[in-house]
Amino acid sequence: MSNHPRVHFILAKPQKREKRVGIYCRVSSNSAEQLNSLTTQVSVLTRMTATVPKWLLVDVYIDIASSKAGSSRKEFTRMLDDCQARNLDIILTKSISRFGRDTVEVLDSLSQLKEHNIRVIFEQEGLNTADTDSDLMISIIESIAQAENESRSDNIKWSIKQRAAQSTSKLYNRKCYGYKNDIDGSLIIDDAEAKNVQLIFDLYLQGKSIIGILAELEKLEIKSPTRKEKWSKRTIEVILSNEKYIGTVRLLNSGEREAHYVSENNNPAIISNEKFQAVQIEKSHRSNVVKGKDGNRRKTRKYSSKKEDK
Structure with a gap:
């Protein structure tokens, strides 16, 4: 009979992933540049999901649509339907500008999601709706939207100036x-x-x-x-x-x-x-x-x- 004590190895149980995550991505056209941007968005957000043990990626929603108010966003609508059906707990998206086409739409969507206790995380801005006061969130979104509009306007003006200066307008x-x-x-x-x-x-x-x-x-x-x-x-x-x-x-x-x-x-x-x-x-x-x-x-x-x- 051996005098050596027996050693029992207890395998650690894999941690249960409790939070169901959906990724939302949007680009404005199917050009090569925009499709490359789409691939990058999905890749970055997928890796982000994998870094949190309790997160489980259940779906990816992708829209190729313009920023015009009348343009279709079928995947965005499907995502909201899944949220209402309690199939998601968290939504990851690149930025506020990718999530909504204007400030009103973003705030309206966030209000709907809040009613279902679903949080949205904006990777680029580092914002998490679960950790941000509602009034502050509104203020941040409006400020960012204004900054983006000013930037877009400046870019257009710069482009016009360049063409005018070069006599190519x-x-x-x-x-x-x-x-x-x-x-x-x-x-x-x-x-x-x-x-x-x-x-x-x-x-x-x-x-x-x-x-x-x-x-x-x-x-x-x-x-x-x-x-x-x-x-x-x-x-x-x-x-x-x-x-x-x-x-x-x-x-x-x-x-x-x-x-x-x-x-x-x-x-x-x-x-x-x-x-x-x-x-x-x-x-x-x-x-x-x-x-x-x-x-x-x-x-x-x-x-x-x-x-x-x-």
Whole structure:
């Protein structure tokens, strides 16, 4: 009989995974870049689930949809249905912007999930709805949403500025009455319309008012840019102020800090510089608003043309 005591090995029971986890991911398109982002989201959140012994990954919900309010998010809806059916305890998602398309939608969804005692963890922001006060959560989400909107706006403005500075903006060759685009997209003169533009400038310098010009165009049966019998006052005013008719395009005049990008000789001119400036001076003379010490004020009498009734 052996004198050595017996050693009994007690195998540790695997820890029971008690919390059922769902992963939600969303991208805005099926482009290669967005699909790579989707793969990364799923991979990161799956590894995150595996690091917590009590978590059990039960489903992954994936939407490929735009940020527009009307776009479909079938997987998001399926996830909410599973939450209502008590099939999930935790939702992992990359960020607030991926979870919802706007602040209202995010807050509404979180409110529904809170009613079912389901917590949402935002990996990028490091937020856990179970550990965050409701009012604070709302404040955080609204702040992040505002920051993202400002960032998106800044990116758009930066892109426009870059294209304008490099003369690659499509706005340089956006056609207006009197022009058309050639096969390369550059502006060329539309001879028939250009004659009407010249007529409008000449009539104004002859003393015709905007109303008088409208009457003359209708008398000559010249159709408007939208092919209507009658022209609008606004159309005539825009034509008389459009620097494109002297070959100049001015972009980004939208605030004190915005740069002005001016492209001279951008396109062939329909009106000479001298005639265009003469019209601007005449418009100033006819204006019913004058500048004074106390700001702008209206003249007591409007300009009237004696030639109108002749």
